[in-house]
Amino acid sequence: MTAPRDEKQALLTEQFATTAALSALTGEYHRLLQRCAAAGFARQMLEQGDAEALAEAAETEAQARSIAEACHQRIEDMEQRLNALSREIAALR
Structure with missing residues (x-):
């Protein structure tokens, strides 16, 4: 009786940790996108300048x-892992 409960608790713990890491x-990722936008703007400003x-x-x-x-790829991988964890948790119910 405790084995399925312990397994479910372990899955829930992993799900929580993965969600926190994903957050x-x-x-x-959003900071990186801002950096991309800033770098693109800087490049555009230099298009008429020094090569x-x-x-x-x-x-x-x-x-x-x-x-x-x-x-972004790491985010997608984590999202897939979260989906798999959700399916495993649902299967234990």
């Missing part, structure tokens, strides 16, 4: 976008 990661500065700004924008995309 923090979502906040980070070297423009290349550097474009590289900064690409790096920011790459980091944001990786963060």
